[in-house]
Amino acid sequence: MSKTLKPLITRLCNGEQLSFEEMQTAFSILMNGDATIAQIASFMIALKMRGETASDIAAGASKMRANASRTISWSSANTTRIGEFNTDIKYLLNLAPQI
Numbered sequence: 001m002s003k004t005l006k007p008l009i010t011r012l013c014n015g016e017q018l019s020f021e022e023m024q025t026a027f028s029i030l031m032n033g034d035a036t037i038a039q040i041a042s043f044m045i046a047l048k049m050r051g052e053t054a055s056d057i058a059a060g061a062s063k064m065r066a067n068a069s070r071t072i073s074w075s076s077a078n079t080t081r082i083g084e085f086n087t088d089i090k091y092l093l094n095l096a097p098q099i
Contacts, residue, residue: 002039017053
């Protein structure tokens with residue numbers, strides 16, 4: 001349970017706007033696994049009820065991007081699957097106008 005997240009959730013429930021840094025802190029807590037399931041749900045519902053702003057979304061996106069890991073694998077199996085996927089997409093797109 002995160003004691004840092006609780007006052008931020010309370011402020012969101014009261015309809016207050018959190019600063020960019022506060023939103024980054026909240027998203028960091030959520031993504032690091034320091035929040036309980038109840039806190040995650042409370043935060044998301046409070047944010048939805050108050051209404052998300054561009055600043056809120058940008059803060060969350062910046063933390064998600066900071067926590068993302070980059071993995072690239074260029075095996076022949078992946079290349080084959082990508083080729084098959086592209087062929088399937090082209091086929092479906094050609095059918096789309098007829099449907």
